Amino acid sequence: MTQFDYDLFVIGAGSGGVRAARVAAGFGARVAVAEADRPGGTCVIRGCVPKKLLVYAAHFREDLDDAAAYGWTTDATFSWPTLIANKDREIARLEDIYRTLLKSAGASLYEGRATLVDPHTVEIAARRYTARHVLVATGGRPVRPEIPGAEFAITSDEAFQLAELPRRVLIVGGGYVGVEFGGIFHGLGAEVTIAYRGEQILRGFDDDVRHHLHDELVRKGFDVRLQCDLRTIERRGDGSLAATIVTAGAPQQLELDAVMFATGRQPDTAGLGLEASGVRIDANGAVIVDEYSRSSVPNIHAVGDVTNRVALTPVAIREGAAVATTLFGGRPVAMDHRDVPHAVFSQPPVGTVGLSEAEASTAYAAVDVYTATFRPLKYTLSGRNERTLVKLVVDAASQRVVGAHMVGPDAPEIIQGIAIAVKAGLTKEQFDATVAVHPTAAEEFVTLRDKRAARR
Ligand code: FAD
Secondary structure, eight states: OOOOSEEEEEEOOSHHHHHHHHHHHHTTOOEEEEESSOTTHHHHHHSHHHHHHHHHHHHHHHHHHHHGGGTOOOOOOOOHHHHHHHHHHHHHHHHHHHHHHHHHHTOEEEESOEEEEETTEEEETTEEEEEEEEEEOOOEEEOOOOOTTGGGOBOHHHHTTOSSOOSEEEEEOOSHHHHHHHHHHHHTTOEEEEEESSSSSSTTSOHHHHHHHHHHHHHHTOEEEESEEEEEEEEOTTSOEEEEEEETTEEEEEEESEEEEOOOEEEOOTTSOTGGGTOOBOTTSOBOOOTTOBOSSTTEEEOGGGGOSSOOHHHHHHHHHHHHHHHHSSSOOOOOOTTOOEEEOOSSOEEEEEOOHHHHHHHSSOEEEEEEEEOOTHHHHHOOOOOEEEEEEEETTTOBEEEEEEESTTHHHHHHHHHHHHHTTOBHHHHHTSOOOSSOSGGGGGTOOOEEEOOO
16 A cells, blocks of 8 residues: 555645644544645735724724714824734734644644645655645635736735825725725725726625615715726826726826725636646636535545635635545535625625525525615714615525625624524524514514515
């Protein structure tokens, strides 16, 4: 029998890779992990966690404004360098925890860029290691549009490390990363323009959610340009930027301090040696896998963003655990990608699970829709003109709630609880039989009564 150095070699110490390594080691497998940058990966180092810390920072502005109506007198100033230094300290602490987690699981960590030499051999810094199984968990990287002056723009990677807060920011892209960073810069005092090619921000989300968030952003003072293209970026002598955007054929020049591309991410497979080892890759560079995350080469699996399925941390973690259990736990586990809840940490935030109204209308013969909009109680004293949206999408025949959506304070926290009910397949009647918690925004999900048919 062939002797391998390891039972499992994981390439990438991000959300999916670290979980797979730890679970596999827990089953007694000999595990190695390669990491080209910092253990923790995108989510911990330059994604979910630092982003959420910046979102908290940005929301203090509205909290401080609202505090006056509650009797508080405040005289607040903001320091970007303090925020970034404190955020960096926390991220370094988390990185250390990830190192410790791998070490205490008994996995070897190799720091360096790994390439695949053949299906059982991984190379890092000119040293080769063999493994019975290889797991590709290399994540993704930001896409940079190829336009003149693209080199002057930042992506989310660099946004976390800016030396100072830009005063005038153009965000290019209307996906969740774009609206989240728009909210961060706007909340911290910048003038924010969001330029998006499509008809409405947050493509893929429920249409009511998209329109509601758009209107709230505009009400807060964002300059949201839809069906708008960025053509060029120039750097001026004083270090500022000039960007030319085009809406309905009409060009306009914007004076800016920063342009941020939030134009999507692509799987990080370039130069990895996958194709040479026989691993099939799709046109976007994603590893093609089956429901067990197995690639076209039976001993090579891939999880997380590199497979371009549902690019979220909890999904990568689940996929990683499923692979480890399938390979070493004696039990095949397939990943279920249905009813994965999503959050957008915009201001106000979005929480969503299950089908949008449009998706449900395609999937079912008839669909009932329930919506409510209201001003959050907290804003009644301060007079803040922000409204919350809650929405349920129900299959008319079975009365099962197949989608739940919310835009408003605490929406991501609330939707996590609602997601259990949607995943469990509960009916509208069972939602209605649940007694409300009062006074909350979440109670709207169990008191919705005004029904309309889905728009087709
Ligand atoms: P990653 O976490 O990206 O890890 C891949 C690792 O592989 C990296 O550390 C990389 O350095 C390493 N690597 C790559 N190539 C090699 C190589 N050849 N050799 C060795 N190592 C290599 N998700 C959420 O659920 N909630 C959020 O709020 C959220 N916010 C986000 C905000 C931003 C700005 C971004 C960019 C992403 C966000 N995400 C969020 C998505 C989330 O970060 C990813 O879905 C998740 O990190 C994917 O995990 P992964 O294991 O697939 O890859």
